[in-house]
Amino acid sequence: MPELPEVETVRAGLARHVLGRTVVGVDVHHPRSVRRQPGGAAELAGRLRGATLTAAVRRGKYLWLTLDDGDQALLAHLGMSGQLLVQGSGRPADGAPAESVLADGAPPDGVLPDAAPPGAALPTMVRPLPATHTHLRVRLRLGDGGELWFVDQRTFGHVMVTATVPTPDGGPGGHGSPAPLLPEPVRHIARDLLDPALDRDALVRRLRTRRTEVKRALLDQTLVSGVGNIYADEALWRARLHGTRPTDRLAPPRVRTLLQAAADVMAEALAVGGTSFDALYVDADGAPGYFARSLAAYGQAGKPCPRCGAPIRREEFMNRSSFSCPRCQRRPAAGLRRHGSDHPLR
Ligand SMILES: [Zn+2]
Incomplete structure (x- = not known):
């Protein structure tokens, strides 16, 4: 089960690769992965579509991405086996043919986006993923053609969009943002041992x-x-x-x-x-x-x-x-x- 160091490694990866990117579509492949979202998959998609991801924040084993409207966050709990995987822009690195970004020789299946305009700034190229994954539960399609996947074999983890609330002690919500806000379901979670604001x-x-x-x-x-x-x-x-x-x-x-x-x-x-x-x-x-x-x-x-x-x-x-x-x-x-x-x- 992922503990703080594992979740922090994921947080840092998300901070490098998905901030500033906008969600244009959400596909939920397993209802259990959105079981904590009161309105289910439709609500998750509706609240995410059009939102830009502004910060990757962690407290303990809890991880969230803040949204640009300022008072919502995409909360992810990895459970026993959850992973968040970033698909790059899909644009080939260094002018290589597009097929080369797919792992294991998997054929393109429509994941790759249309080419960005010539000269457009490209996001960092992330380790290529297969075109799909057996345990892909939730897929966020990003405006630049990249994707963020929630992969979870055992489905003990979940994702949800939730309101943020002020922290009880007024300090930052967690590592990754100075904002004194927490996703509502995390408000009872104590600060962790690597948090400078811990007393x-x-x-x-x-x-x-x-x-x-x-x-x-x-x-x-x-x-x-x-x-x-x-x-x-x-x-x-x-x-x-x-x-x-x-x-x-x-x-x-x-x-x-x-x-x-x-x-x-x-x-x-x-x-x-x-x-x-x-x-x-x-x-x-x-x-x-x-x-x-x-x-x-x-x-x-x-x-x-x-x-x-x-x-x-x-x-x-x-x-x-x-x-x-x-x-x-x-x-x-x-x-x-x-x-x-x-x-x-x-
Ligand atoms: Zn001993």
């Missing part, structure tokens, strides 16, 4: 008073956003904490260390384009991430802990797998566990 001391206090297990707190997007299962496990491993430790028993410096570890691991993943475990996840340009090679705990069951050599263990937590080192990350004594643990006594 980290206040977060330490809120986390400790939440009286829950520390991994549960890290995954709570209303407390701090952007951390999912992968980076939670990596941060807990770095901070030498077991995920079931009760937050109110952690001294503030330990919470600060943990939050810094989570910020560090996400920043490192971001620097290499995020984590990718299979072909489902690619960035906006179609390139997979490489951080999976650097994971110390997540997905490493049975392999030696990079710090002490003990075999990494896998446990069930919140219906998912958690990975930790049995020596570096001791489980709390049963009496210290919080009510609400999935497996309190084992």
